[in-house]
Amino acid sequence: MAIATVPRIVTSRIGSYDDSHTIDRFLATGGYDGLRKALTMTPEQVQGEVLKSNLLGRGGAGFEAGKKWSMMRKAPTRYLVINGDESEPATFKDHMLVEGDPNQLVEGTIISAYAVQACQAFIYLRGEFALGLERVQQAVNDAYRNSALGEDIFGSGFSLDIVVQPGAGAYICGEETALLESLEGRRGMPRIKPPYFPAAMGLYGEPTIVNNVETMANMPWIVSNGSAAFAALGAGRSTGTRIFALSGHVNRPANYEVEMVKTTFRDLIYNEALGGGVRGGKELKCFVPGGASAPWFGPQHLDLPLGQDEVGHSNGVLPGGGGSMLGSGSIVVMDENTDVVRAAWRLARFFARESCGKCTPCREGTSWLDKVMKRIVDGHGSPGDLDLLRDVCDNIAPGLAFPYAMTTICFLGPSAAMPIMSALTMFPEEFERRVGAAPLRAPVGAGRMAP
Amino acid sequence: MSRLAPEFEKRATDLMALYPQRRSALLPLLHVLQEQDGHLSNDGMEHVAELVGLMPAEVLSVASFYDMFHTEPVGRYLIGICTNIACMLEGAEELLHHAEQRLAVKHGATTPDGLFTLEEVECVAHCDKAPCAQVNYRYFGPLAEESFDALVDDLSAGRLKDEVPPHGTLIRVRREGGLRVHPQRIIEERAIVAGQIADRAAGEAAAKKALEEADAKRKSDEEAAKAEALGRADEGQDAESGAKAATPAGSADVEEKAGQKEKGS
Numbered sequence: 001m002a003i004a005t006v007p008r009i010v011t012s013r014i015g016s017y018d019d020s021h022t023i024d025r026f027l028a029t030g031g032y033d034g035l036r037k038a039l040t041m042t043p044e045q046v047q048g049e050v051l052k053s054n055l056l057g058r059g060g061a062g063f064e065a066g067k068k069w070s071m072m073r074k075a076p077t078r079y080l081v082i083n084g085d086e087s088e089p090a091t092f093k094d095h096m097l098v099e100g101d102p103n104q105l106v107e108g109t110i111i112s113a114y115a116v117q118a119c120q121a122f123i124y125l126r127g128e129f130a131l132g133l134e135r136v137q138q139a140v141n142d143a144y145r146n147s148a149l150g151e152d153i154f155g156s157g158f159s160l161d162i163v164v165q166p167g168a169g170a171y172i173c174g175e176e177t178a179l180l181e182s183l184e185g186r187r188g189m190p191r192i193k194p195p196y197f198p199a200a201m202g203l204y205g206e207p208t209i210v211n212n213v214e215t216m217a218n219m220p221w222i223v224s225n226g227s228a229a230f231a232a233l234g235a236g237r238s239t240g241t242r243i244f245a246l247s248g249h250v251n252r253p254a255n256y257e258v259e260m261v262k263t264t265f266r267d268l269i270y271n272e273a274l275g276g277g278v279r280g281g282k283e284l285k286c287f288v289p290g291g292a293s294a295p296w297f298g299p300q301h302l303d304l305p306l307g308q309d310e311v312g313h314s315n316g317v318l319p320g321g322g323g324s325m326l327g328s329g330s331i332v333v334m335d336e337n338t339d340v341v342r343a344a345w346r347l348a349r350f351f352a353r354e355s356c357g358k359c360t361p362c363r364e365g366t367s368w369l370d371k372v373m374k375r376i377v378d379g380h381g382s383p384g385d386l387d388l389l390r391d392v393c394d395n396i397a398p399g400l401a402f403p404y405a406m407t408t409i410c411f412l413g414p415s416a417a418m419p420i421m422s423a424l425t426m427f428p429e430e431f432e433r434r435v436g437a438a439p440l441r442a443p444v445g446a447g448r449m450a451p
Numbered sequence: 452m453s454r455l456a457p458e459f460e461k462r463a464t465d466l467m468a469l470y471p472q473r474r475s476a477l478l479p480l481l482h483v484l485q486e487q488d489g490h491l492s493n494d495g496m497e498h499v500a501e502l503v504g505l506m507p508a509e510v511l512s513v514a515s516f517y518d519m520f521h522t523e524p525v526g527r528y529l530i531g532i533c534t535n536i537a538c539m540l541e542g543a544e545e546l547l548h549h550a551e552q553r554l555a556v557k558h559g560a561t562t563p564d565g566l567f568t569l570e571e572v573e574c575v576a577h578c579d580k581a582p583c584a585q586v587n588y589r590y591f592g593p594l595a596e597e598s599f600d601a602l603v604d605d606l607s608a609g610r611l612k613d614e615v616p617p618h619g620t621l622i623r624v625r626r627e628g629g630l631r632v633h634p635q636r637i638i639e640e641r642a643i644v645a646g647q648i649a650d651r652a653a654g655e656a657a658a659k660k661a662l663e664e665a666d667a668k669r670k671s672d673e674e675a676a677k678a679e680a681l682g683r684a685d686e687g688q689d690a691e692s693g694a695k696a697a698t699p700a701g702s703a704d705v706e707e708k709a710g711q712k713e714k715g716s
Contacts, residue, residue, distance in 0.1 A: 044648070076638060076645075086576050090537040095576040119637040120471070127482070127519045127621065128575050130588040134624040141627045150631030159632040159640060163469045166621060168478050168517035171573065185477030185503065187516040204471060247537040247578035254579045292536065330578075332537055346539050350573055356516075 006233055006259045009241050010217040014100035015257075021135050023142040026103035032148055034220030038111045039156040046115040046223065053227035054239045058093075059083055059174075059212030060291065060328045062308045069116050071199040073207040080118035081203060082109055083179055084125040084132075084213045087171040089292040089350055091330040093243040094213040096255050098125060098132035101217065102139035106162065108216035110148060111223055113160050116209050120161050124179055127167040137164045171354035175410045176210040178356065189358045190410040214243060234260035238307035244268055248287070248333035251276035261307035265289065265297070268306065269333055282335040286426060290327025292347050293415030295402050296422035297324060312403075317425050318418075320401030341430055344423035345373035351416035362413030365396040369420060381435040389424060393417035454498040459487045463502055468629050473503050477513055481520055485619040490521040518572075519588075526561045526568035528606050529618045530554075531585045534571050537578035541593065546582045547571055549596045553603060566607065568618075589615045 013020035013029055023031070038046050051066030072078060082105070086094035097105060105123070113121045123140075125133050140162050143149040151159045165183060167173050173182045177191035180203050195201045202208025218240065222230050231239045238260040246268060247253045256274050258267070269275040269284070278284050289297045295316050297304075304314050306326065314323035334343060352370035357363045369392055375381050390400070397404035397414035400421055404414040424431055455463060463480050467473040480502065484495045491514055493507075500507040514520040532550055534543040551557055554567050561568040575590070577583040583592025584599070591602055605611045616623065 042648075042651075074645075076642075087574065089535045089574040090578045091574075092576040092578050119634075126576070127478075127517075128585065128588050130621055131590070133622045137622060137624040137626060141624070144627065144631060151633075151636065157640065157643075159636060161469075161630045161632050164626070165475075166479060166482055167519075168481070169519035170517050182478065183475055184472065185474035185513065187513055245578065247581060248540045253537075253581070288536070332540070332578075334540065338540065343536055343539070346534070346536050350535055353573060 006241060006262075007221075008257050009221045009230075010097065010101075010104070010214060010243060011255070011257045012221075013104065014096065020100050021102055021139075023103055023139070023146070026101075027146075030224070031103055032107055032146070032154075034223040035107050035110050035114075035148060036154055038114055038223045039154055039158060041223075043115050043117055046111065049227045050115065050219070050222060051227075053222050053230040054237065055215065055218055055222065055230065056238060056308055057212055058214035058218070058242065058329070060088070060293075060325075062326065065211060065215050068197070068199060068211075069112075069209060071197055072116050072209060073200050075207050077206045078116060078118045079203045079206060079208040080109065080113045080116060080121040081176075081179065081183065081198075081208055081210045082121065082123040082213060082216055083174065083176060083210050084123060084129070084136075085167050085170075085174040085179060086126055086213070086328075087174050087354075088328040088330060089347065090247050090288065090332045091245050091291055091328040092247075093245050093255050093329060095126075095129060095132060096243075097213050097217050098129060098136055102132070102135040103142065104217050104220060105136065105213055106139045106143050107148070108219035109162060110143070110153065110160060111219045112209070112211060112216060113162075114158055118160070118209070120163065122163050122165050122183060122203075124165045124167060124173075124183055127169050133164060133166050140164055170356075171350075172356045172410070172412060175412070178410070179210065180208065187356070189356045192409055234262065234307070235305075236261060236307060237309050242306070242329055244306065245328075245330040246275050246333070247330070249279045249282070249335040249338070250333045251279050258306065261305045261310060263306050264303050265306065265331070266302040268331065269302070275333070278333060278335050280335070282337065285334045285336045285338050286340065286422075287334060288330070288332040288419075290325045291330050292350060293325075293411065293418055294327045295322075295324040295418045296426060298426055316402055317422055318400060318402050319425065320399055322402040324402060339430075340423045340427050341373075341434055342377050344419045345370070345377045347419040348373045348416060351412060355412060355416075359408035359410075359413060361396045361407045362416070365392050365413060366416045368392050369416060373420065376431065376434050379434065383432075383435050385435055386424065386428075386431055389420055393421050397421075453488070453492065454494050455484060455502075456487060459483055460498075460502075463499070465626075465629060467502065469626075474505065477503055477505075477510065478517070481510075481514055482619075482621050485520065486621065487619070489527070489617060489619045490524045496522075524561075524565075525618055527566050527617050528586050528615065529568045529570060530603075531570040531572035531575065531588075532558070533573065533575050533577070533581075533583055533585075535574035537574065538582040541581040543582035546584075546594060546596070546599060550584075550599060553600055567603070586611075586615050587618045588621065 008015055017025050019025045047069050055065045056062045057065050084094050109121050170188045172178045173188040175190045178188040182188040198208040198210055233240050241257050242260050243255050243257045245255050252275055270277050284299050286296050286298050295318050304310055308326050311326045312323050316323040348369045352366040355362045355366045372385050372389055376385055394400055397417040399405050462483055466479045467476040470476050480499050484491055496510045497507045500510040532547045534547055550569055554562055554569055556562055556569055558569045558571045575585050577590050577592055580592030582594055584594055
């Protein structure tokens with residue numbers, strides 16, 4: 001099966017050069033061209049271009065970037081914050097972008113700051129990205145040196161400062177209001193909504209736009225090539241290309257930038273130029289379509305196109321219908337030998353560890369799920385544990401359907417229920433076997449899944 | 452342990468100047484403190500609290516929230532092995548077990564020589580190189596048992612000291628200078644841009660209004676001409692409709708019938 005050849009929008013340098021992170025390579029390959037063009041336009045024209053391109057935010061929620069900008073409250077002080085706190089399990093696209101092409105990120109940030117007339121921009125990067133932090137700081141220094149930052153950028157009269165902010169290891173800071181709390185020097189706990197959008201009230205109570213790293217990386221190309229060229233790629237609401245992070249039991253785990261909607265999960269996992277198939281020629285058991293928070297898919301979903309609505313409106317596995325989500329664009333492939341109960345427990349423990357503790361259903365529920373799952377995995381579970389799991393999940397995410405009803409301020413709590421409910425719905429016999437059998441202690445290494 | 456040395460305090464002061472509110476510099480400041488001592492000491496956190504204008508307990512409350520801040524001493528090399536789903540599928544739990552045996556400590560503990568602390572960490576976004584590990588947040592992977600042993604040997608022998616600085620040193624590239632744009636200048640610029648936008652909007656509104664007025668005038672002229680033409684032709688019909696309006700009972704009857712029809716449908 002051939003994949004249509006489309007321009008690489010955000011990985012053009014990363015895919016072609018070993019020194020893609022240097023300012024020399026950046027300037028030699030059209031660096032700052034998009035910014036120069038943007039500065040000849042009015043801020044509203046830049047906003048209009050992004051709105052027409054229908055670029056969906058690449059962070060996970062898939063909200064139209066241009067629409068988010070247009071919701072900005074018109075106040076004299078406005079901020080732009082770039083969310084680079086990539087911590088969703090099995091997501092590693094932003095890690096690649098900040099290490100591989102930091103100058104592109106900085107250029108996109110300046111363009112966006114111009115479009116929303118921000119007075120200062122912050123690039124909040126995950127603290128663990130030591131090399132990424134160094135490279136983005138270098139890119140910011142280089143931008144000042146090339147007068148792409150600071151006063152009177154390229155003689156346009158527009159001025160901007162960018163500050164690179166390191167996080168310190170907290171998954172919850174990827175939630176935009178928690179990120180703002182963290183940026184204000186507080187514990188990273190999500191803020192109570194409403195106001196729903198920081199565009200109305202964000203950093204220091206001022207209107208703030210929070211955009212993802214990959215969203216920013218798209219900006220230079222959109223401005224240089226025009227919104228029509230971008231909107232011509234993909235279909236429906238999902239335009240352009242997107243990076244999908246493929247990991248797990250595939251022959252070629254990596255980040256792949258492919259055209260949205262025109263590519264399917266099957267292409268991504270099995271195409272020779274992409275995933276190259278399930279490792280060892282084994283059968284596919286199931287896969288996570290969009291980060292740990294997304295309900296899982298089975299082989300019957302392989303031909304779904306990689307589009308926001310296509311995945312969202314598909315018929316998923318959870319009771320009550322509803323599909324899954326493209327989320328952060330990370331796909332984890334599990335082969336036929338995978339112990340799905342153990343995999344679901346590992347994700348449950350992740351959410352239990354990362355719950356910030358603000359809302360009771362999440363704080364108590366996630367650790368409860370972790371403990372019950374752990375005893376099932378270890379062979380100490382009882383048949384009643386399965387109903388207990390459903391009950392606890394139902395208390396965090398009422399209805400157990402997707403998209404979920406909320407009992408918590410942010411999506412972390414209900415997300416924790418999704419992997420467990422998916423595994424329990426798709427493979428009930430594996431759970432039943434675990435809880436029905438005589439207790440047996442699993443020795444270390446018994447859960448071995450590596451080929 | 453100690454407060455920030457003058458050199459580190461200078462860096463802290465420079466960092467605070469980057470933010471509209473100095474509390475925003477708290478996380479970067481704690482990283483600076485951790486760079487000095489390898490962990491966060493009580494004296495150090497008190498010093499940071501003085502700098503940003505908080506109570507020491509507030510600084511501790513923030514520091515204790517984040518996994519990367521250590522309030523107890525850790526080894527020179529903090530080895531974090533990811534066991535989240537992508538790495539787990541590739542055998543990360545076995546790798547962690549092996550690492551515990553190789554270093555002769557459980558995860559969460561430090562070797563007696565103070566060289567290594569072993570941690571089990573959540574996804575560190577290096578999943579295409581699974582199973583992976585980070586040493587002081589520098590990435591290594593994919594790792595097998597042999598390559599992990601080789602990594603530990605290299606670290607012990609100091610062969611990786613350029614790639615992997617001691618624990619606490621996070622960002623070795625320094626920002627060059629403080630903010631370049633004076634806040635006053637930003638406010639002035641925004642005022643100019645807002646003025647331009649308002650001017651443009653006013654211009655557009657005026658143009659639109661003129662267009663609408665012209666349109667309305669043309670329409671009313673046309674209608675007047677039409678009415679004049681019709682007025683002459685329909686004088687007889689006008690008289691007839693006037694007669695209908697004079698019999699309200701009839702029209703009420705029609706309305707009632709229409710109401711029944713609606714109910715029926």
